[in-house]
Amino acid sequence: MSIGRRTILLGGLAAGLAARAAAQTSLPPAQDARPLVHADPTEFIDLWPNGAPGAPSPLPAEALRERSTDAAFNDRILTNVARPRMAVFRPERPNGAAALIIPGGGYAWVVVDKEGYELARLLAARGITAFVLFYRLPHQGWAAGPNVALSDAQRAMRLIRRQDGLDPARVCAIGFSAGGHVCADLMTRFAAPAYDPIDAADCLSARPDAAAPIYPVVTMSAPHAHAGSRRNLVGENATAVLERAHSPHLNVPADAPPTFLLHAEDDNSVPIENSLMLREALRARGVATETHVFPDGGHGFGLRLARGKSVENWPDLFLGWGRYQGLWT
Structure with missing residues (x-):
């Protein structure tokens, strides 16, 4: 994965010009044209200016679907991601910190509102520039296969660090469910040559x-x-070698970043053992780790569904941890 000096110089000029004038692909219209409770972001950054590498033919046909039947909130999902990109939420008073938000969806789709835009608005209100990642799905024929979402996450982190006005040393990644797997994969295999x-x-x-x-x-x-997630990422008949390669707790390097873990004990979808195994692996490598376990909350609570449960105040814990890490004030 080498890159020549001439390419760097030419690419540096191109990347500098592209930092603000990057190609933008907004989300497609929702199949259910219900009114939006909150306005969608107007800025998007395409990760790959000439199209994502290793594309299948034909490309997946993107679709946006509304799952909410409550007029008080939207709960959309994006399926068949063909053009991976980030939605950008810029604060009125930026503090220089940035967060890459990676929503879940079981590697079958990418959640838009519940684990993406809702948190992005909260972070932007606190001065943190938020980038919501819409990543490709590994079972849809991309050449990178199980590494395709990691490729997008790596590229996203690098593009964020190119953004004007942001401190490249204060960029946090946060992911939920399968997006939590992408996040954990990124924090353990950030140096892997994924593309x-x-x-x-x-x-x-x-x-x-x-x-x-x-x-x-x-x-x-x-x-x-x-x-x-296992079926969509590595397949029903994955070998032990393939399973290990895509189980982040088995790939923790000594220079993995400080980590914040949070899980509810009554999660009947993704067992809490997933977080506990990652915690033990991080501690074994001497990586600073803060872990919060709550008795109730279930799975997929995001922000809105955490209300009224023991997990309700988790965003305050996350923001406090970020302050302790020196990410924001």
């Missing part, structure tokens, strides 16, 4: 300065693997 470099941004580190996998999918092995 061939295309410009000077790819000379930058993909390592998050801190990471927060929330109710994450971690292991790809029985008995604690999330069946849907």
